Amino acid sequence: MRERWFWLCVSLCTAASVHLAYVLFAPGLELGERIAAFRDRTGSNVLALVDGDPLFAGGSDPSLLQAACLYDLGGGPVRLHAAIPDSYWSLEVYSAKGVSLYNLNDRQARAEAVDVVLRRRDGAADPEDAAAAGAIVVDSPSDHGLVVMRAKAVDQGAREEVRAVMARTTCGPDRGA
Amino acid sequence: MNTYVKLALSLMVGAAAGLVSAQYMVSGAAGGFSHRQGEWISWPSTGRPDVDPYTQAHFLLAGEIPAHFSEVTTFRADRDAAGAGLDGSCTYRLEIETPRARWWSLAAVPDSGRRAAPGLPVVSGATVHDADGRLVVLVSADPQPHNWLRLADGGDFALVLRLYDADPAYRNTLVAAPLPAVARGECR
Numbered sequence: 165m166r167e168r169w170f171w172l173c174v175s176l177c178t179a180a181s182v183h184l185a186y187v188l189f190a191p192g193l194e195l196g197e198r199i200a201a202f203r204d205r206t207g208s209n210v211l212a213l214v215d216g217d218p219l220f221a222g223g224s225d226p227s228l229l230q231a232a233c234l235y236d237l238g239g240g241p242v243r244l245h246a247a248i249p250d251s252y253w254s255l256e257v258y259s260a261k262g263v264s265l266y267n268l269n270d271r272q273a274r275a276e277a278v279d280v281v282l283r284r285r286d287g288a289a290d291p292e293d294a295a296a297a298g299a300i301v302v303d304s305p306s307d308h309g310l311v312v313m314r315a316k317a318v319d320q321g322a323r324e325e326v327r328a329v330m331a332r333t334t335c336g337p338d339r340g341a
Numbered sequence: 342m343n344t345y346v347k348l349a350l351s352l353m354v355g356a357a358a359g360l361v362s363a364q365y366m367v368s369g370a371a372g373g374f375s376h377r378q379g380e381w382i383s384w385p386s387t388g389r390p391d392v393d394p395y396t397q398a399h400f401l402l403a404g405e406i407p408a409h410f411s412e413v414t415t416f417r418a419d420r421d422a423a424g425a426g427l428d429g430s431c432t433y434r435l436e437i438e439t440p441r442a443r444w445w446s447l448a449a450v451p452d453s454g455r456r457a458a459p460g461l462p463v464v465s466g467a468t469v470h471d472a473d474g475r476l477v478v479l480v481s482a483d484p485q486p487h488n489w490l491r492l493a494d495g496g497d498f499a500l501v502l503r504l505y506d507a508d509p510a511y512r513n514t515l516v517a518a519p520l521p522a523v524a525r526g527e528c529r
Binding site for chain 1 (some may be wrong): 347350352353354356359363366367380394405406411413444446450461501
């Protein structure tokens, strides 16, 4: 009888370990693979339109046009200069684990363009310099992450217009305003 | 029975149980991380900085990077009002009551496991009301009048309704969002 309880405990402990490993680690591994593949295609600190890209293949709204920049803060802060189209638009900064760090939409921005400076949370760069220049400063807990911009673009004409506006968006090392 | 065999069996049974239970909870079938409203299901924790691990796993393992909770409130239906799965060979009728949101989109996506591309969604502002003032969307692989949500192929599918910049009460499930019933019509 005691032996049965022992093997039952072994099974339960194994079940708990596998359950937690699946829930806590599998999503990050899955996202990490997709991000790595995206980096191979586009590079880091570069803006890319991601229409139909496998990075966003699952669950993307077809009525949105999306652009993304994989940021790498290893060389210092990264600046995103985002041009905002007339339609609905949002910008979101994600950690490397896919957790939202910051978001902004066109109504909140109330401008035709915004500057966002990404820096390490424990970085030495002075955020007041960037903020004083009118940029939004976002702290990242790690060197790597993702910035995604989404804009409403329902038909082909709208997509062309939004694409033209997004083409004026840049993402790269911060060299000041 | 040999001790090593017992160990191997215990580990295999445990691993299988752990994997099945994890997938079951990540799917939203249990655990209280999802919220069901009729045939529609939502994940209130989606896109929050303090998102729970099951919600995060649900979306990331499905290949999605969810938007911030304040931007998009998403509802998904993979069955009709009678509880049957959504069949691409049938026509479905949804009567949309305008939600409190800046805009919305309704898309049909292939059921999980299929890689067919989704068709063009129906989007608020690009819809027409009928003579009675109702906004009716017909979901079908065959051409339909007025607001037609075209199915890409005849396979099983799910409907995804996204509310952009919606009333916070919807995503907090404090107020039931006006979600349409998915009524099955004729099938081929």
